Amino acid sequence: MLNIGAVPMLSPELLTRYDTAGPRYTSYPTVPVWNASFTDDAYAAALRAAKDTRTPVALYAHFPYCAMKCLYCGCNALTTSRPETVDRYLDDLERELDLVVSHLGQYHSTVQMHWGGGTPNLLSEQQLSRAFTLFADRFHFTSNAELSIEADPRLVSPEQLYALRALGFTRISFGVQDLDANVQEAIGRMQSIELVRDVCTSARDAGFAGLNVDLIYGLPRQTLDTFAKTIEQIIELNPDRIACFGYAHLPAQRPHQRLIDEAELPDGALRAALFQMAVHEFTRAGYVWIGLDHFARASDPLARAQAAGRLHRNFMGYTTMPASHLVGVGMSAISDTAGSFAQNEPALGAWRERIHSGRLPTVRGHTLSDDDQQRQRAILHLMCNLELPYDAVPLSRDQVETRFARFEADGLLRFDHDRLSVTATGRFFIRNMAMELDAYLPSQQAAQRFSRTV
Ligand code: SF4
Known part of the structure; x- marks a missing residue:
């Protein structure tokens, strides 16, 4: 068996339980x-x-x-x-x-x-x-x-x-x-x-x-x-x-x-x-x-x-x-300005056509609601700091504990007095944890659109 020293081994059961498709959360939504x-x-x-x-x-x-x-x-x-x-x-x-x-x-x-x-x-x-x-x-x-x-x-x-x-x-x-x-x-x-x-x-x-x-x-x-x-x-x-x-x-x-x-x-x-x-x-x-x-x-x-x-x-x-x-420019580039996301046309011809007609080549976007912004901050905090203060989540403490119970039971995080803290093993599964904070995910046919989380 591979000796990976201080890095915790992930058991096959754990991997099977959390091996799913999910976003990388370079943006939320x-x-x-x-x-x-x-x-x-x-x-x-x-x-x-x-x-x-x-x-x-x-x-x-x-x-x-x-x-x-x-x-x-x-x-x-x-x-x-x-x-x-x-x-x-x-x-x-x-x-x-x-x-x-x-x-x-x-x-x-x-x-x-x-x-x-x-x-x-x-x-x-x-x-x-x-x-x-x-x-x-x-x-x-x-x-x-x-x-x-x-x-x-x-x-x-x-x-x-x-x-x-x-x-x-x-x-x-x-x-x-x-x-x-x-x-x-x-x-x-x-x-x-x-x-x-x-x-x-x-x-x-x-x-x-x-x-x-x-x-x-x-x-x-x-x-x-x-x-x-x-x-x-x-x-x-x-x-x-x-x-x-x-x-x-x-x-x-x-x-x-x-x-x-x-x-x-x-x-x-x-x-x-x-x-x-x-x-x-x-x-x-x-x-x-x-x-x-x-x-x-x-x-x-x-x-x-x-x-x-x-x-x-x-x-x-x-x-x-x-x-x-x-501010992103070029075909398919993404911008994140003033509380909204915008993406440029991904196809060269369509991108070019829009620019030549004197219009920004936006193909899709999203204006963040207050709830989006709070979840965005929470997901960002989790993925950067490997912890999440309870007051950073638009959920009650009870809701957080219910939602993250399986992670806690598997030793992937701890419920501390004012925050949840990701453990060394849990670090491999932070995309799975972030998915719990995503209000849109159930409707997105995740398996077709996203890569594997682990
Ligand atoms: S084809 Fe894709 S992976 Fe290869 S050099 Fe171009 S952008 Fe990079």
Whole structure:
């Protein structure tokens, strides 16, 4: 049996009891609750309500293009090899930014910007510079703003890294997923440890203050032995942060995932053991386990934020900088402004058409009620701080104890005098606990829409 030291073993019975489909709660209410009655007019009103330029914003930009499609991909991504396709996307991004700024106002104080995708580093140096200028001309980045970018190691060059640093990017996330060649073949993404090691060295040489690595557990052909080797190699690279996500196999929604052989996917017990091993090995190597699925060096701002109770969670995952508003641009981007969520058209043609007609490309959204906001704060608190004060929940103490009784009986949480506290074992099940606070879940056909909780 796998020795996972201080990390508690999860019994097969416990796993079976809590192995269900559920949201990751990067928002509450979750996206399936949002609907088309929240229009571009509603989003425009939300942007105008956020107009006070002293109130900080965070920016997210979606760059959808990739060189090729990975079989496990869960992102809204398109493939291209044509630079002019990217140029055209940047033209439309500029139009969208002008529409956003016409409501939000110019030169908003900006504490965070993240570029995701897709593969933002598919852009040439000239395109990266142009894209950056689109934002710098319209927003005011504070002196300590965190500018971060996701990067495909296979496309990175030392020159590109220096160019990104010169623009002001301080943090870079490399998508690694798994370093075993057999697993890489099964997911259609080949990249050697030598390549990953070289780009990490180059990123440090270029002066990136934060180096992140993304891994995925639950991929086809992963075994405890292969993943242990990947984890060991990642620890040797010494990144500042590691995100270790569970693979979400949803072929009905992502048809390209049908090319993954389901017979090669780890079963529920192995999947859980892979994540437990990651928790054990990363914490043994000195990383602090952050929230659900992140790890950070103790000196990293994310670990310090968790220790100080300042950890925050949004569509970009765990973060240290809670901005009052999140403004997303690009196809499928999500915004969280003035008490409402808005999502852009996910299809390129529809997104483009709306922008060219002079309208914000909002496809759906949701205005949070008082009850939504209270549940949102409670879920956020639970997922960041692994505890929940009773007075943070829109339920009586008796209702809380009834609702969470099975977790308490299974040793996953304790009822303390003024709060419930998640135990070490319970930490693996905080998505299940958050589901108890979700007022919409029973109507959402969770199994079809969401990934496995453990
Ligand atoms: S590089 Fe990332 S976004 Fe692009 S296809 Fe692969 S997993 Fe998806």
